[in-house]
Amino acid sequence: MKEVFAILEAHNLSRTPCRMEMIKVLQEANSAVSEQLIKEKLGNSFDRTTIYRTLKSFSSQDVIHSITLEGGEVRYALTPLKQRRINHDHIHFHCSGCNNVFCIPEPKIQMPELPSGFLAKNFDLLIEGLCKTCNT
Amino acid sequence: MKEVFAILEAHNLSRTPCRMEMIKVLQEANSAVSEQLIKEKLGNSFDRTTIYRTLKSFSSQDVIHSITLEGGEVRYALTPLKQRRINHDHIHFHCSGCNNVFCIPEPKIQMPELPSGFLAKNFDLLIEGLCKTCNT
DNA sequence: ATACAAATGCAACAATGTTGCAAAATTACG
DNA sequence: CGTAATTTTGCAACATTGTTGCATTTGTAT
Ligand SMILES: [Mn+2]
Ligand SMILES: [Mn+2]
Ligand SMILES: [Zn+2]
Ligand SMILES: [Zn+2]
Numbered sequence: 001m002k003e004v005f006a007i008l009e010a011h012n013l014s015r016t017p018c019r020m021e022m023i024k025v026l027q028e029a030n031s032a033v034s035e036q037l038i039k040e041k042l043g044n045s046f047d048r049t050t051i052y053r054t055l056k057s058f059s060s061q062d063v064i065h066s067i068t069l070e071g072g073e074v075r076y077a078l079t080p081l082k083q084r085r086i087n088h089d090h091i092h093f094h095c096s097g098c099n100n101v102f103c104i105p106e107p108k109i110q111m112p113e114l115p116s117g118f119l120a121k122n123f124d125l126l127i128e129g130l131c132k133t134c135n136t
Numbered sequence: 137m138k139e140v141f142a143i144l145e146a147h148n149l150s151r152t153p154c155r156m157e158m159i160k161v162l163q164e165a166n167s168a169v170s171e172q173l174i175k176e177k178l179g180n181s182f183d184r185t186t187i188y189r190t191l192k193s194f195s196s197q198d199v200i201h202s203i204t205l206e207g208g209e210v211r212y213a214l215t216p217l218k219q220r221r222i223n224h225d226h227i228h229f230h231c232s233g234c235n236n237v238f239c240i241p242e243p244k245i246q247m248p249e250l251p252s253g254f255l256a257k258n259f260d261l262l263i264e265g266l267c268k269t270c271n272t
Numbered sequence: 273a274t275a276c277a278a279a280t281g282c283a284a285c286a287a288t289g290t291t292g293c294a295a296a297a298t299t300a301c302g
Numbered sequence: 303c304g305t306a307a308t309t310t311t312g313c314a315a316c317a318t319t320g321t322t323g324c325a326t327t328t329g330t331a332t
Contacts, residue, residue, distance in 0.1 A: 014297090014298055014299070014308095014309065014310075015298080015299095016297075016298075016309085016310060016311085017297095018310080018311080019310095035288080035289090036287090036288090046311085046312090047311070047312050047313070048288085048289085049289090049290080049291090049311080049312070049313080050310075050311055050312070052288090052289060052290075053290095053310080053311085054310090057310095066206075068204060068205070068206050068207070068208055069204070070202075070204050070260065071204070072204055072208040072210060072288090072319085072320090073288095074208065074288085074289095091248065091250075093250065093254055093256075096257070104250060104251065104254070106251065107248050107249065109248055111263070112227065112243050112245055112261075112263075113243060114227075114229065114240060114263070115240065115242065116268075117267065117268030117271060118229055118240070118263075118265060118266070118267060118268060118271070119265045119266040119267075119271040120229075120263045120264075120265040121232070121264055121265040121266070122263070122264040122265065123261060123262065123263045123264065124206065124260075124261070124262045124263075124264075125248075125259060125260070125261050125262075126259065126260045126262075127247070127248075127250070127254075127256045127258070127259045127260075128256075128257055128258045128259065128260075129254060129255045129256040129257040129258065130254070130255040130257070131253065131254060132252075132253030132254060135253060135254070135255040150277095150278065150279075150328090150329055150330070151329075151330095152278090152279060152280085152328075152329070153328095154279080154280080155279090171319080171320090172318090172319090182280085182281090183280070183281050183282070184319090184320085185280080185281070185282080185320090185321080185322090186279075186280055186281070188319090188320060188321075189279080189280085189321095190279090193279095208288085208289090208319090209319095210319085210320095
């Protein structure tokens with residue numbers, strides 16, 4: 001709870017119920033969550049618009065980052081403290097069993113050498129497979 | 137034109153105007169194209185529904201594959217002949233200058249070693265940067 | 273040429289996300 | 303603490319992307 005305040009304060013975001021509860025939902029989730037799930041977890045007590053706007057505020061402050069799955073579905077996850085305000089280039093893993101999406105901080109991927117002429121700035125690596133729980 | 141027939145025949149797809157013209161559009165594009173652009177290139181002469189259904193047919197036969205960008209926008213590209221019916225794991229490059237999306241067949245990426253418990257099946261690597269034309 | 277199967281257009285719908293505007297809540301300040 | 307300025311919120315309207323059911327048209331095989 002104290003951490004929630006700290007996060008908001010550190011990013012110059014005012015303390016509103018929606019923001020505080022959304023951060024709690026994101027903290028408690030052990031997977032990246034969709035807007036729809038956030039809304040449900042909050043008991044549908046906030047308007048969709050508000051949630052989208054809050055997600056935008058959080059994203060622009062690097063409090064969260066988003067992961068777009070192959071079908072276009074977007075999930076949101078808290079950005080690990082150490083990665084805020086710097087690059088948050090880490091792998092994402094989508095489990096086809098439980099449908100959860102995990103941030104995988106290690107290993108760090110090095111940018112592959114592209115054909116000449118291409119200048120790489122950034123990358124997204126999304127791996128699909130089975131997670132620890134679903135893999136047996 | 138002969139190739140268009142060959143592609144359709146090889147995948148048991150009947151020769152319809154929409155299919156033939158869509159393959160031509162995909163061949164002529166030097167970038168992955170969106171449904172919207174396909175529709176425009178065809179002079180808006182086909183219904184959106186038909187285009188989506190054709191994209192589905194093509195995808196399920198590996199004639200094309202789709203690339204989902206970070207914002208959720210989906211682009212479609214012909215699958216290189218050699219990769220049809222096998223894995224088509226290659227890199228995609230999104231140029232932030234011209235907004236084009238390119239299939240980059242080389243280098244082949246090897247799957248990174250994940251934390252124990254994760255079983256990787258498949259991956260998507262999307263690199264963002266500047267292409268040959270936009271880079272200078 | 274006919275007959276059957278498949279593709280198409282249209283209308284309706286769902287999901288996701290955005291915008292304008294008025295009301296409500298936060299924050300800043302005296 | 304009380305008030306004013308600033309933000310955030312809810313609501314309605316809208317845009318875009320994609321899907322489905324159904325009747326009609328087209329393609330293919332005989
Ligand atoms: Mn992540
Ligand atoms: Mn490709
Ligand atoms: Zn799982
Ligand atoms: Zn470019």
